[in-house]
Amino acid sequence: MDNSSGDDKNIVHEGYVTLGERIRDLRMTKGLTQTQVAEGIITPSMMSQIETGKALPSYATIAAIARKLETPLSSLFEGLSFNKMQLLGYKLAMSHMAMGSYRSALPVLQELFEAEHLDDEIQLNELKLNLAICCRETKNFHEAIRLIMSLVDEYSRSSKRSDQHKLVHLHLHLSETFENNLMYFEALRSALNARDTYELQKNDPLLEGKILMHLADLNKRLHRFEEANAYYKQALEVCNQLTDNVEELGILYQRMAELQYAVGEPELCIDLANKAIGLLQEAGRITNYRETKRLIVMEQANKENWQDSIAVLLKMATMYAVEDPQKEAGLYLDVAQIYMMVQNFEECQVFCLKALGLLTDIEQQVLTKYDMTTKHERKQQENFLLIGRANLLMASVYLHRQEHGRVIHLLETAIPIFKQQVRLDELYTAASLLTKIVKNGEKNEQAWELITGCHDFLFVHLRRQGIL
Template sequence: MDTLGKKIRTLRRRQKLTQQALADGIVTASMISQIESDRATPSAALLQHIAGRLNVDLSYFESDLLDKSDELQNYRAARSFIERGFYEDAIKLLKTLSWPLSPQFKAEVVYNEMANCYLHLGQLEEACAMYESVIQIGYEKNDISITVHGYYHIGTVLRRLKRDRVARMYWQRAAELLQQNPDIQMPVSVKIHANLARIYLDEGNWQRARQAYEQTLQLANRFGGSFDTAKIYQGLSCALMQVGEFDLALAYNDSAITINGAADNRKGAMRCRINRGIILRVAGRHEEALAYMLSLRDTVSDKEDLMMVAILHELALIYWDLKDFDSLLTVSDMALRRNHVDQHIEAQLRLLRAKVYLHNGSIEFTQREIERGRRLIPSQQPSSLWYEFQDVKRQCWLLSGREQDVLTECIAEAEKVISEDKTPKNRNISA
């Protein structure tokens, strides 16, 4: 179907008029060019002049003008709804635009606006579809900036949907595009690499996490701005700890503490201080870690459940390494009595307590902690923590003379792995 601009161009060419001749005395030739390419919409008065020059009645164009005017009016109304927070109304109006969009609209802008509305409405899948369209537009226009921003935004939505591997794929594509086009400088690259680093950290890919955090720091220094450098330092310190570079990890972590302190970010600083104790423990500096965490505990208000639980949890891990099992039971009991305990932390504490009771030969208490801990862990997709509970349970069975139960369960699990045609990873199904 011909647009208003195409109809005018066709008539002009049939009459062998130049754009300058059509424009003469009315508007500029440049305006005629924009109208013919549908980048501008003529007023009713201007269209009347053009129709007269082309020897057609105004009615020949009126329906096209009305359509374009209605769409523009709807778009402006949608923008007004967005500004006032009426996102459902905005979506309804944006959907009335004819697709593919008229050249008077920037398709990537409309898609981004629709995605923004869907995000505010909590419709994350629909938002992802809009960002996919942004990415497609970016490739069609060969516009790296549009494409990279599309990759970044869809990754953040997928992260909210807990589809981290897919989010990582999109952010990796964005990073690759930027690497292939080094002349293009985009501050969003800092966030892209920071997000990649965090996912690598969550996945246990320590070396890649380290590399991504180091690259994030370089980009943050290049672009300046208000990037959360403390979080970058903290993430880098975690990655360095996991690869055994403890002194460097402590240095970066201390820098994060300093930055958070200067910004009066007490919670951020406290998380980094707890992280310092973790680094000391993993480095094998247990006595130093213990003294540090005990002093830290004295600085936290008893009303701060989350921080206190985190400190008590770390103390329990230190006492386990020091084989001070009585102290472990004491601090873990204090943590479990708090009002707000994260399920994963509670499960870890229950596992530690089960191991202590097993070590002491207290089968009844071991079984109680196993039952309480396993209820906190989804068994549909067993984690390493779930398998640790399995191992403690089997050791408990062996201690109570239930060797046949151990054998039966191990055989059943092995058969399940074989039937699913999977190779067990990080699993210990031996007795």
């Protein structure tokens, strides 16, 4: 029969020493008061309740107290029966992850992962994967890749059906981690491993659709347009077999329309975009709906209707003015691109400068954020790409004006961005602008150096794709 009182929430098995008593002993050894230890963490009253065993603190509170006492968490817990504390900490970390606060979850998961003993309710491999996700989302890609690869190696040795299913997800996690680290070919290889492993079981159409979409997106990213189109079509076949898939279908049609826009198939692009618009509107995906509408406007813009196209784009930019300045800047660059098409270089420059003003402000905001998660990293990468695009358009303006020094200066900013993000079309355009300078007979070493760098980069990546 258990005669312990309800207040003894942190009693241990060895000598009936409580966690609170251990904290009190360490505090007194260091000559600190309860108020001094509690400062910045909890109230002195709560500190007193913890030491007397009347309150069980959260895992995060215990970690903070351990830091204040300059004591490793493992030493604080050594010899204690702290299963409840571990499980509480793990659940706390999961809630932080669910809210996107990966930096807050990371130290808790790290402590648990390094613990000598682990609560029976916490699965080690699940803990390891969640720790890897936190590492990835806080840009520690090397550690995330190491942890996931160790799990891949473990599950690859198992023939159990459930383990093979987990292995598919692990390959996808690894692919996403490589992608976030801009390692696109490594990401593609891991995605193909996910597909090959899935082919052995074929029991989850939703997972199959996710794999195919991911493969299509990566191939499109790498300018392997034929392969991307094939994967999108396969994904469409899978999605059409599912029910209640309006949102997924809408996004899929949007991606397919973007692909056709990239390869210069206007009729097919518009057809797919119209299908996407109806589905996205039904699903309430307003941002995707607007992006697809923008795609149609850009595809239909020509020298006869360019003024109407600009009017629509500027109206859309107004809608984004408050909620998403980055998309507003992107629309200004669309407008600048149309002005470039009709050779109105002055207006092209005006809208490039408007976009750059917004993008510079966004860049400063991103840099001041402490919690640089993958979401913020992705936003920063999108910002870089738009800055590169603005500089490329401005370079065309200054080339028209024969101001070659400014062209080179702008492309010196744009080209590294395009290389980092493997933007082959933009690199080819940049190289073409520079070639026009040297074809005029101008001996410019900077221009030649930039052209050579572009050509070398294009050659390497086209060869990796099997084109050369």
